[in-house]
Amino acid sequence: xxxxxxxxxxxxxxxxxxxxxxxxxxxxxxxxxxxxxxxxxxxxxxxxxxxxxxxxxxxxxxxxxxxxxxxxxxxxxxxxxxxxxxxxxxxxxxxxxxxxxxxxxxxxxxxxxxxxxxxxxxxxxxxxxxxxxxxxxxxxxxxxxxxxxxxxxxxxxxxxxxxxxxxxxxxxxxxxxxxxxxxxxxxxxxxxxxxxxxxxxxxxxxxxxxxxxxxxxxxxxxxxxxxxxxxxxxxxxxxxxxxxxxxxxxxxxxxxxxxxxxxxxxxxxxxxxxxxxxxxxxxxxxxxxxxxxxxxxxxxxxxxxxxxxxxxxxxxxxxxxxxxxxxxxxxxxxxxxxxxxxxxxxxxxxxxxxxxxxxxxxx
Amino acid sequence: xxxxxxxxxxxxxxxxxxxxxxxxxxxxxxxxxxxxxxxxxxxxxxxxxxxxxxxxxxxxxxxxxxxxxxxxxxxxxxxxxxxxxxxxxxxxxxxxxxxxxxxxxxxxxxxxxxxxxxxxxxxxxxxxxxxxxxxxxxxxxxxxxxxxxxxxxxxxxxxxxxxxxxxxxxxxxxxxxxxxxxxxxxxxxxxxxxxxxxxxxxxxxxxxxxxxxxxxxxxxxxxxxxxxxxxxxxxxxxxxxxxxxxxxxxxxxxxxxxxxxxxxxxxxxxxxxxxxxxxxxxxxxxxxxxxxxxx
Numbered sequence: 001x002x003x004x005x006x007x008x009x010x011x012x013x014x015x016x017x018x019x020x021x022x023x024x025x026x027x028x029x030x031x032x033x034x035x036x037x038x039x040x041x042x043x044x045x046x047x048x049x050x051x052x053x054x055x056x057x058x059x060x061x062x063x064x065x066x067x068x069x070x071x072x073x074x075x076x077x078x079x080x081x082x083x084x085x086x087x088x089x090x091x092x093x094x095x096x097x098x099x100x101x102x103x104x105x106x107x108x109x110x111x112x113x114x115x116x117x118x119x120x121x122x123x124x125x126x127x128x129x130x131x132x133x134x135x136x137x138x139x140x141x142x143x144x145x146x147x148x149x150x151x152x153x154x155x156x157x158x159x160x161x162x163x164x165x166x167x168x169x170x171x172x173x174x175x176x177x178x179x180x181x182x183x184x185x186x187x188x189x190x191x192x193x194x195x196x197x198x199x200x201x202x203x204x205x206x207x208x209x210x211x212x213x214x215x216x217x218x219x220x221x222x223x224x225x226x227x228x229x230x231x232x233x234x235x236x237x238x239x240x241x242x243x244x245x246x247x248x249x250x251x252x253x254x255x256x257x258x259x260x261x262x263x264x265x266x267x268x269x270x271x272x273x274x275x276x277x278x279x280x281x282x283x284x285x286x287x288x289x290x291x292x293x294x295x296x297x298x299x300x301x302x303x304x305x306x307x308x309x310x311x312x313x314x315x316x317x318x319x320x321x322x323x324x325x326x327x328x329x330x331x332x333x334x335x336x337x338x339x340x341x342x343x344x345x346x347x348x349x350x351x352x353x354x355x356x357x358x359x360x361x362x363x
Numbered sequence: 364x365x366x367x368x369x370x371x372x373x374x375x376x377x378x379x380x381x382x383x384x385x386x387x388x389x390x391x392x393x394x395x396x397x398x399x400x401x402x403x404x405x406x407x408x409x410x411x412x413x414x415x416x417x418x419x420x421x422x423x424x425x426x427x428x429x430x431x432x433x434x435x436x437x438x439x440x441x442x443x444x445x446x447x448x449x450x451x452x453x454x455x456x457x458x459x460x461x462x463x464x465x466x467x468x469x470x471x472x473x474x475x476x477x478x479x480x481x482x483x484x485x486x487x488x489x490x491x492x493x494x495x496x497x498x499x500x501x502x503x504x505x506x507x508x509x510x511x512x513x514x515x516x517x518x519x520x521x522x523x524x525x526x527x528x529x530x531x532x533x534x535x536x537x538x539x540x541x542x543x544x545x546x547x548x549x550x551x552x553x554x555x556x557x558x559x560x561x562x563x564x565x566x567x568x569x570x571x572x573x574x575x576x577x578x579x580x581x582x583x584x585x586x587x588x589x590x591x592x593x594x595x596x597x598x599x600x601x602x603x604x605x606x607x608x609x610x611x612x613x614x615x616x617x618x619x620x621x622x623x624x625x626x627x628x629x630x631x632x633x634x635x636x637x638x639x640x641x642x643x644x645x646x647x648x649x650x651x652x653x654x655x656x657x658x
Contacts, residue, residue, distance in 0.1 A: 058559075058563055059562075059563075060559050060562075060563070079562070079567075080559070080562040080563045081562050081563075081564075081565045081566060081567050083563070085563055086563070087560070087563040089556050089559075089560060091554065091556060093554060093556040093557050093559070093560035095557060095560075095561075095574075095575060096554075096579065097578050097579055106561070106564050106566075106574075107564035107565050110561075110564055110565035110566050110570065111565055154564065155563075155564075158564065158565070
């Protein structure tokens with residue numbers, strides 16, 4: 001992971017960027033820094049403003065407010081041709097009347113690079129993206145995956161300060177999408193190019209990103225490494241959007257320091273880490289834990305804290321259980337497919353241990 | 364699932380059925396033979412016959428009509444001005460029509476509907492009505508002259524009618540929809556992200572326009588130009604009413620030769636040259652369009 005400790009390393013700065021359409025705020029305020037060589041992902045549901053943010057960076061949309069700096073230069077009011085960016089569109093936007101080589105060489109031609117040098121650089125870039133030998137084909141003669149690579153080569157060959165990817169994998173079939181994720185990440189790391197990647201797919205975000213910016217309703221919900229976002233979501237939205245989450249409502253019955261709290265849910269009292277300071281004794285709170293962090297043990301005697309298994313879904317390598325707590329709230333558990341779990345059946349009584357829990361104030 | 368293969372089978376068998384294409388095309392073919400090929404063959408034949416003042420033509424073979432057409436200064440001038448006017452009108456409508464089509468393709472749906480109506484509206488009135496409209500506007504005591512006189516800008520009415528320029532202006536107005544719509548249809552189907560893509564790659568607006576937008580609308584440009592050129596070259600009413608004695612195009616010439624002078628052989632020669640040149644233009648254009656054909 002690139003070192004972000006030094007602020008001078010940041011290639012792209014967004015400062016208080018806001019985009020309003022009439023009275024509605026589509027984006028912002030967004031403050032971001034993208035470090036040199038970093039792959040930063042803008043993740044969020046459709047309509048969260050991630051593509052608008054990317055278009056603001058590219059200069060295709062003007063921000064209503066705020067400042068953008070790219071490689072130390074203010075670009076806020078600069079038109080796209082002067083920005084030094086490479087953008088890959090969701091539909092690739094290849095020029096249908098130009099061959100692969102002409103598509104890839106377009107940016108170099110606009111930069112008045114000599115012809116023989118264009119040919120050489122196009123060939124080299126097509127090799128990097130794994131497309132050598134298709135220079136003379138037309139875009140309509142290529143498969144979806146090949147078009148995607150051409151679009152990538154076209155954006156990379158101009159050696160931009162930053163590469164912008166707008167859901168580049170969403171038009172590919174599932175198998176190809178998985179392969180291209182790893183390949184895209186590999187190319188990005190090999191070239192060491194600073195990248196902003198937009199996706200609504202959290203698996204893509206997890207596998208490819210150095211850092212993820214989770215966006216919701218135009219705002220930045222949380223910024224962090226994939227692990228941070230998974231382990232320590234700071235809001236209910238973050239917990240629900242990323243991965244599966246158990247969200248149980250209870251009462252704070254004990255606190256220690258700013259972080260540690262004890263939450264009572266029915267007859268169960270569970271220790272948790274508060275995601276932000278200020279959870280007080282007696283306050284209603286939401287307890288969050290991931291299904292694979294719920295441990296079950298079969299119970300023969302019922303001491304009142306036992307839960308009932310409502311559903312058991314066998315998935316091969318995992319078994320998914322749905323339990324009902326004494327308070328009537330649902331709890332999911334995803335366990336490895338091993339004997340001690342296989343023996344748990346629907347209707348059985350189990351004791352659950354909730355590990356690595358987080359707590360938010362209940363809205 | 365079973366419905367789709369079944370459907371395909373039906374489709375294929377229909378396509379393959381002998382005489383299917385024939386059945387579809389026969390009525391049109393008959394119409395073309397009777398209404399187009401027959402008269403064309405007739406005037407082609409007549410154009411090689413000798414003119415006779417009392418019986419329209421005699422059955423003597425001659426090339427006189429063509430030599431008169433090509434070497435007589437007056438006739439030469441008719442041919443040249445016809446194609447000069449047609450080419451000028453094509454060029455002007457191309458520029459105006461492209462601008463209009465571009466605007467239409469990017470307008471909001473409400474604007475687009477209104478503007479489309481305005482572009483089509485002139486087609487709803489006949490050519491004669493429209494041409495008289497121009498006379499009302501441009502005549503000696505027409506609207507424009509009255510306005511100029513009232514404002515004291517001129518002391519005598521200007522001669523606005525009866526010039527080649529007037530014919531060109533009126534034809535441009537007449538032909539604009541034929542240029543606009545083919546271009547519009549190629550512009551509106553273009554991926555709207557291609558120009559932004561070009562701009563992120565370093566192409567400024569004008570460059571992106573000529574590198575991406577124009578080449579991708581080439582088929583519309585070709586279609587519109589062919590339509591406008593052939594229609595303008597064949598126009599009769601507009602030059603006759605607005606050009607006065609100063610403008611004589613081939614269409615008028617043929618009209619006069621057929622109905623006033625009764626020189627059918629020369630009229631036929633004019634018609635043959637006109638149709639031949641129009642074919643030539645269409646052929647050249649379409650050939651060029653095919654050479655740069657896009658998927």
